[in-house]
Amino acid sequence: MPVKIIPYKSQALSKLQNGNLEENKPIGFTADMKAVRPYSNIFYWANTWTDMGAELSKHPHQGFEIFTYVLSGNWEHFDEKKNTWISLSPGDVHIIKAGSGIAHSEKFHPDTQIFQIWFDPNLKKSLARPSSCQMISSDKFYSEEIPNLTSKIICDEEWDAPLKLESEKITIKDNKITPGLKKYRLDPQMYYSWYLLKGELEISNQIIRRNDFFIVKGERAFDFHVSRHARLFVVSSPIKPSYNTYLELKSRR
Numbered sequence: 001m002p003v004k005i006i007p008y009k010s011q012a013l014s015k016l017q018n019g020n021l022e023e024n025k026p027i028g029f030t031a032d033m034k035a036v037r038p039y040s041n042i043f044y045w046a047n048t049w050t051d052m053g054a055e056l057s058k059h060p061h062q063g064f065e066i067f068t069y070v071l072s073g074n075w076e077h078f079d080e081k082k083n084t085w086i087s088l089s090p091g092d093v094h095i096i097k098a099g100s101g102i103a104h105s106e107k108f109h110p111d112t113q114i115f116q117i118w119f120d121p122n123l124k125k126s127l128a129r130p131s132s133c134q135m136i137s138s139d140k141f142y143s144e145e146i147p148n149l150t151s152k153i154i155c156d157e158e159w160d161a162p163l164k165l166e167s168e169k170i171t172i173k174d175n176k177i178t179p180g181l182k183k184y185r186l187d188p189q190m191y192y193s194w195y196l197l198k199g200e201l202e203i204s205n206q207i208i209r210r211n212d213f214f215i216v217k218g219e220r221a222f223d224f225h226v227s228r229h230a231r232l233f234v235v236s237s238p239i240k241p242s243y244n245t246y247l248e249l250k251s252r253r
Helices: 246-251
Strands: 003-006 012-016 021-027 042-050 054-061 065-072 075-079 084-088 093-097 102-108 112-119 132-136 142-146 149-155 171-177 180-185 190-203 206-208 213-217 221-238
Touching: 021 190, 042 190, 065 075, 075 093, 075 132, 084 093, 084 132
Parallel strands: none
Antiparallel strands: 003 213, 012 021, 021 042, 042 112, 054 102, 065 093, 065 112, 075 084, 075 102, 093 132, 142 149, 149 171, 171 221, 180 221, 190 206, 190 213, 190 221
């Protein structure tokens, strides 16, 4: 089974703001030597947290769709168009469609943790559009309840989830799973990128622990055993998007 496991200690680890802000990156930039290089239309994935609080000063973005998901605490984004700070709480989502260009600031309150994932839309189209920002509160998302699984549907065209991305065929789910054997039906044309936030899993006799990351590609079915109550975040994305990604465009220059 083509499963790639990237344990926490094998990810890119860094500290910012004099150590007040810490990150582990399963998918990172070129400088993030231990991180997985971008694939599909996922360009970057960071788990970022702080105990003391921190602020990132104004910095630019262009082209990408920047997804922020608050896991705990309170995170703020400065909206230049509205000239105000937008505050997010646990379970809330913020999306920047950077388009032709945007600059923003970020504020982390004490004891805050977020995911920030950069998705790679068709840049030939997105770079020609003006930027936009949207905050979606946690209560706007659907939850699917089936035996032994609660799945918060963050992005999924079939469910008409409130988060709409230009990046092609992206689904995002935040799953809470009880112990036992779990079997999934998958689309063999897709990548499935999983991040374990809580609990413990076993995949082919290998233990997956908190903050470990794993990727499944080209499979119709996948199963694993949940040893302890788990919170498992998953993004599915196409193996081959219908457009050239940023890295593909860059390599042709």
